[in-house]
Amino acid sequence: LQLGAGAKGRSIVSSALEGKDLGGGGGGAEGLFDKFLDHAVSAVAQREDVSPLPCQEEFRQMVASDGQSLIKNVAFESEKLRLFRCATINGGDNMQVLNVAICARPEYDLPIFCADFFSTPRMNIVVLDLNPLYNTEQRPDYKEKYFSPLLSMGNKYAELLPWGDKLTSESIQFFSPIVLWTRPGSREDFQETVFSAFKDYLAAWLDMAEKAEPSEDADEVAENRESHHRYLMWRATKDPGRYILMRLYGEELCERYINEFLFNGVNTLGEKEFLDYFPEYRGANGSIVKQRSVVGKAYEVRPWNKDGIFSPSLI
Ligand code: BLA
Numbered sequence: 001l002q003l004g005a006g007a008k009g010r011s012i013v014s015s016a017l018e019g020k021d022l023g024g025g026g027g028g029a030e031g032l033f034d035k036f037l038d039h040a041v042s043a044v045a046q047r048e049d050v051s052p053l054p055c056q057e058e059f060r061q062m063v064a065s066d067g068q069s070l071i072k073n074v075a076f077e078s079e080k081l082r083l084f085r086c087a088t089i090n091g092g093d094n095m096q097v098l099n100v101a102i103c104a105r106p107e108y109d110l111p112i113f114c115a116d117f118f119s120t121p122r123m124n125i126v127v128l129d130l131n132p133l134y135n136t137e138q139r140p141d142y143k144e145k146y147f148s149p150l151l152s153m154g155n156k157y158a159e160l161l162p163w164g165d166k167l168t169s170e171s172i173q174f175f176s177p178i179v180l181w182t183r184p185g186s187r188e189d190f191q192e193t194v195f196s197a198f199k200d201y202l203a204a205w206l207d208m209a210e211k212a213e214p215s216e217d218a219d220e221v222a223e224n225r226e227s228h229h230r231y232l233m234w235r236a237t238k239d240p241g242r243y244i245l246m247r248l249y250g251e252e253l254c255e256r257y258i259n260e261f262l263f264n265g266v267n268t269l270g271e272k273e274f275l276d277y278f279p280e281y282r283g284a285n286g287s288i289v290k291q292r293s294v295v296g297k298a299y300e301v302r303p304w305n306k307d308g309i310f311s312p313s314l315i
Contacts, residue, residue, distance in 0.1 A: 031070065031090030032119060032187055033098035036198055040086050040100055040115075041074055043199075047206055050076040053083065059261045064248040068092065073261060080104055080209055082228075083264050089248075095120050096187070097241070102205060103232075103265065106225035107214035109133055111146055111176065113205040115198060118241070119187055126161065126194055128201055129179040130208075133227040136177060137310050147177050150204055151308050154178025157197045158302060169298035170238075170278075174231060177308030229270035230277045236263035237274050238292050 044050060053075040062071045068091055075085035082105045089097035095118075102113035111130035118125040130150070136143035147154075154177065161182035175181070180197055184190055215221055236258050239245075246254045259266055275282050283289040303312040 029090075029092060031072075031088055032096035032190060033088045033117060034072075034090070036098050036100075036115075036117075036195065037072060037074075037086050037088050039199060040202060041076075043202055043206065044076065044081075044084050044102075047210070050078040050081070050084070053077050053085070053264075055260055055264055056085070059257060062249065062253070062257070064089070064091075065250060066091070066248065069095065069248060075261065075264070080108060080212065080214075082106070085261065085264065087262065093121060095244070097244075099241070099262065101262070103228055104209060104212070105214075106221050106228060106269070107216075108209075108212045109142070109215070109220070109224050110208055110212055111205070112228070112231060113202065115201070116241075117190065117194070119184075119190070124184040124187065124189070125164070126180060126182045126184060126190075128194075128197055129175050130201065130205055131174050131231065132176045133224060133231075135173070136308070143177070143308065146208060147308055150178050151306070153200055153204065154180070154308070155306050157193070157200075160193050161197065163299075163302040166297035166300050168238075168240075168293040169295045170234075170293055172299060172303065174234065177304040177310070179304075225269050226272075228265060229272065232263040232266040232269065233272070233274050233277055236266045237288065239263075240292065 056073060056075040059073045062073065064071060070090040072088045072090075073085070075083065077083065081102060083101065083103045085101055087097070087099045089095060091097075097119075098115060098117040100113065100115040104110040104112075111132050114127065114129045114131045116125070116127040130146065132142065132146070134142045136147060157180050158178075161180050161184075164181045164183040167181060178201075180201075182194075184194065215224070239258070239262075242254075242258070245257065248254075249257060274288055275286070280294050281289045299312065303310055305311050
């Protein structure tokens with residue numbers, strides 16, 4: 001049986017998503033981010049030579065301890081993608097979450113696609129970026145290759161979606177000149193501009209991935225791998241969602257979910273530990289300081305100018 005790419009894409013999408021309606025989610029109501037998840041899965045599944053990642057199996061049937069929240073988790077891989085994973089939590093009016101990450105295989109120096117959206121009655125948060133593997137100030141060639149062509153898109157959305165005020169200052173090293181960090185005023189605000197930004201950023205990433213050629217230089221590949229590992233280590237250890245995930249799933253499942261699904265690779269891409277990468281977090285007796293930030297919050301205004309030059313002196 002020969003299926004065209006589109007048909008294959010759709011069949012993977014529907015089989016990945018089927019059997020997920022475990023009840024809950026505000027009485028089965030549509031989740032705020034369902035259409036984001038559907039879009040991401042079909043955009044990737046139709047364009048890439050993808051297959052489901054085995055690690056998604058264990059997490060397909062996750063049920064939150066509140067008996068309310070409906071969780072959808074999907075993960076794929078392809079020749080170029082080591083990990084494409086999407087997670088949504090539909091907790092009705094109380095909480096809506098979308099978390100998407102796409103990591104290429106270490107042969108590619110592609111940025112990491114990152115969407116992190118969170119909504120409660122008190123708080124709406126959007127982080128959307130192509131997180132750079134290398135510092136764009138120290139590596140102008142890297143910036144030129146991946147970000148200069150996207151500055152006009154980034155500037156357009158940065159104007160529509162105002163900078164979300166101070167944030168954990170350590171986070172800024174993981175962000176690119178086109179990062180969108182904003183706090184929408186209401187859930188409706190996610191539906192248009194944020195959805196359109198999400199689609200454009202994903203399309204931009206998929207375009208880059210399509211053009212990318214694997215490196216054959218062992219040192220470059222090792223460097224890419226370490227950069228992924230350091231990033232995953234940061235997120236698996238200091239993710240702002242940790243507390244909520246812990247409450248929803250309990251410690252044991254939460255740790256497995258974080259280390260094997262959300263930030264898959266943190267245990268396999270390298271040998272180093274969190275404190276090897278982030279020694280400033282070393283506490284008494286060699287423990288890791290619990291706080292998310294040792295420096296504190298900073299960057300009240302967007303620290304990149306329109307040319308994508310990091311200029312925190314703008315503040
Ligand atoms: C808040 N999430 C945030 C903030 C950022 C991010 C920048 C703003 C608060 C701050 O850190 O100062 C996201 N931070 C990132 C990302 C990177 C980073 C993407 O360093 C990448 C390198 N977030 C989740 C999930 C949940 C979640 C799954 O990913 C919930 C289940 C929740 N994010 C969440 C919450 C806050 C938040 C609750 C507010 C936390 C706070 O203000 O302390």
